[in-house]
Amino acid sequence: MNKITRRQALGTTAGALTVLGLTAAATGVATSAAATPAAPTPQGTVDEVYQGRRIQITAGGGGHHGGHHSPGQPTVRIDGRELHIMRNADGSWISVINHYETFTEPRLLARAAVRDLQGAPLVPFGGAA
Numbered sequence: 001m002n003k004i005t006r007r008q009a010l011g012t013t014a015g016a017l018t019v020l021g022l023t024a025a026a027t028g029v030a031t032s033a034a035a036t037p038a039a040p041t042p043q044g045t046v047d048e049v050y051q052g053r054r055i056q057i058t059a060g061g062g063g064h065h066g067g068h069h070s071p072g073q074p075t076v077r078i079d080g081r082e083l084h085i086m087r088n089a090d091g092s093w094i095s096v097i098n099h100y101e102t103f104t105e106p107r108l109l110a111r112a113a114v115r116d117l118q119g120a121p122l123v124p125f126g127g128a129a
Contacts, residue, residue, distance in 0.1 A: 045058050046106075046110075050110075051115065053079055054077075054078070055077070055107070056077040056080075057106050073085075076095075076109070078117070078122045081122040081123075083096070083113055083122060083125075084125040085106060085109060088102060093108075094109070095112075097117065097122075098112060
Protein backbone atom coordinates (compact mmCIF):
# COMPACT_ATOMS: atom_id res chain seq x y z
CA MET A 1 0.00 0.00 0.00
CA ASN A 2 1.50 3.33 -1.08
CA LYS A 3 1.18 6.25 1.31
CA ILE A 4 1.21 9.77 -0.01
CA THR A 5 3.18 12.27 2.03
CA ARG A 6 1.92 15.70 2.94
CA ARG A 7 4.61 17.23 0.69
CA GLN A 8 3.44 15.14 -2.28
CA ALA A 9 -0.19 16.11 -1.66
CA LEU A 10 0.69 19.81 -1.46
CA GLY A 11 2.82 19.56 -4.61
CA THR A 12 0.01 17.90 -6.53
CA THR A 13 -2.51 20.49 -5.31
CA ALA A 14 -0.19 23.38 -6.21
CA GLY A 15 0.35 21.94 -9.68
CA ALA A 16 -3.38 21.57 -10.26
CA LEU A 17 -4.06 25.11 -9.08
CA THR A 18 -1.34 26.45 -11.38
CA VAL A 19 -2.92 24.71 -14.38
CA LEU A 20 -6.34 26.07 -13.44
CA GLY A 21 -4.90 29.56 -13.02
CA LEU A 22 -3.16 29.46 -16.39
CA THR A 23 -6.36 28.25 -18.05
CA ALA A 24 -8.36 31.05 -16.42
CA ALA A 25 -5.76 33.64 -17.42
CA ALA A 26 -5.77 32.45 -21.04
CA THR A 27 -9.56 32.59 -21.10
CA GLY A 28 -9.49 36.09 -19.61
CA VAL A 29 -7.05 37.31 -22.26
CA ALA A 30 -9.24 35.93 -25.04
CA THR A 31 -12.32 37.53 -23.48
CA SER A 32 -10.65 40.90 -22.92
CA ALA A 33 -9.46 41.03 -26.53
CA ALA A 34 -13.08 40.90 -27.67
CA ALA A 35 -14.25 43.57 -25.20
CA THR A 36 -15.21 47.02 -26.37
CA PRO A 37 -12.99 49.92 -25.28
CA ALA A 38 -13.94 51.52 -21.98
CA ALA A 39 -15.34 55.02 -21.86
CA PRO A 40 -12.91 57.78 -20.86
CA THR A 41 -12.26 57.83 -17.12
CA PRO A 42 -12.34 60.91 -14.90
CA GLN A 43 -9.06 62.54 -13.84
CA GLY A 44 -7.31 60.64 -11.04
CA THR A 45 -8.89 57.28 -11.82
CA VAL A 46 -7.67 54.15 -13.62
CA ASP A 47 -9.77 51.69 -15.61
CA GLU A 48 -7.59 49.28 -17.57
CA VAL A 49 -7.23 45.64 -18.50
CA TYR A 50 -3.87 44.20 -17.50
CA GLN A 51 -2.99 40.59 -18.31
CA GLY A 52 -6.67 39.86 -18.86
CA ARG A 53 -7.78 41.30 -15.50
CA ARG A 54 -9.71 44.55 -15.06
CA ILE A 55 -8.05 47.04 -12.72
CA GLN A 56 -10.10 49.99 -11.46
CA ILE A 57 -8.70 52.65 -9.17
CA THR A 58 -10.81 55.50 -7.88
CA ALA A 59 -9.20 58.38 -6.07
CA GLY A 60 -10.25 59.46 -2.61
CA GLY A 61 -13.16 57.07 -2.13
CA GLY A 62 -12.76 56.61 1.61
CA GLY A 63 -14.91 54.18 3.51
CA HIS A 64 -13.86 50.77 2.26
CA HIS A 65 -13.97 47.87 4.70
CA GLY A 66 -16.41 49.76 6.87
CA GLY A 67 -14.46 53.01 6.65
CA HIS A 68 -11.13 51.72 7.92
CA HIS A 69 -8.94 53.80 5.67
CA SER A 70 -8.24 57.46 5.71
CA PRO A 71 -10.13 59.89 3.50
CA GLY A 72 -8.42 60.49 0.20
CA GLN A 73 -6.90 56.99 -0.05
CA PRO A 74 -7.68 55.35 -3.40
CA THR A 75 -9.86 52.29 -3.78
CA VAL A 76 -8.31 49.54 -5.91
CA ARG A 77 -10.45 46.83 -7.51
CA ILE A 78 -9.41 43.80 -9.53
CA ASP A 79 -12.24 42.29 -11.55
CA GLY A 80 -14.67 44.22 -9.36
CA ARG A 81 -13.29 42.92 -6.05
CA GLU A 82 -11.57 45.31 -3.71
CA LEU A 83 -7.85 44.88 -3.05
CA HIS A 84 -6.94 46.03 0.46
CA ILE A 85 -4.02 48.45 0.19
CA MET A 86 -1.99 50.34 2.77
CA ARG A 87 0.22 53.39 2.56
CA ASN A 88 3.57 53.27 4.36
CA ALA A 89 5.07 56.18 6.27
CA ASP A 90 7.52 56.80 3.41
CA GLY A 91 4.65 57.22 0.92
CA SER A 92 5.06 53.81 -0.73
CA TRP A 93 2.20 51.32 -1.05
CA ILE A 94 1.73 47.64 -0.11
CA SER A 95 -1.20 45.25 -0.45
CA VAL A 96 -2.48 42.14 1.27
CA ILE A 97 -1.26 40.17 -1.74
CA ASN A 98 2.38 41.12 -1.11
CA HIS A 99 3.50 42.84 2.11
CA TYR A 100 7.18 42.50 1.22
CA GLU A 101 7.42 44.62 -1.91
CA THR A 102 6.60 48.33 -1.95
CA PHE A 103 5.31 50.36 -4.89
CA THR A 104 5.44 54.06 -5.70
CA GLU A 105 1.84 54.21 -6.92
CA PRO A 106 -1.39 52.17 -6.65
CA ARG A 107 -1.42 51.29 -10.38
CA LEU A 108 1.95 49.53 -10.10
CA LEU A 109 0.76 47.80 -6.92
CA ALA A 110 -2.43 46.59 -8.66
CA ARG A 111 -0.48 45.26 -11.65
CA ALA A 112 1.88 43.37 -9.32
CA ALA A 113 -1.13 41.90 -7.50
CA VAL A 114 -2.52 40.66 -10.83
CA ARG A 115 0.80 38.97 -11.60
CA ASP A 116 1.00 37.45 -8.09
CA LEU A 117 -2.58 36.13 -8.29
CA GLN A 118 -1.63 34.14 -11.41
CA GLY A 119 -5.24 33.98 -12.57
CA ALA A 120 -6.73 33.17 -9.16
CA PRO A 121 -9.71 35.28 -8.07
CA LEU A 122 -9.16 37.97 -5.45
CA VAL A 123 -10.74 36.81 -2.19
CA PRO A 124 -12.44 39.49 -0.06
CA PHE A 125 -10.32 40.74 2.83
CA GLY A 126 -11.72 40.26 6.35
CA GLY A 127 -14.36 37.67 5.45
CA ALA A 128 -16.71 40.11 3.67
CA ALA A 129 -18.60 38.73 0.71
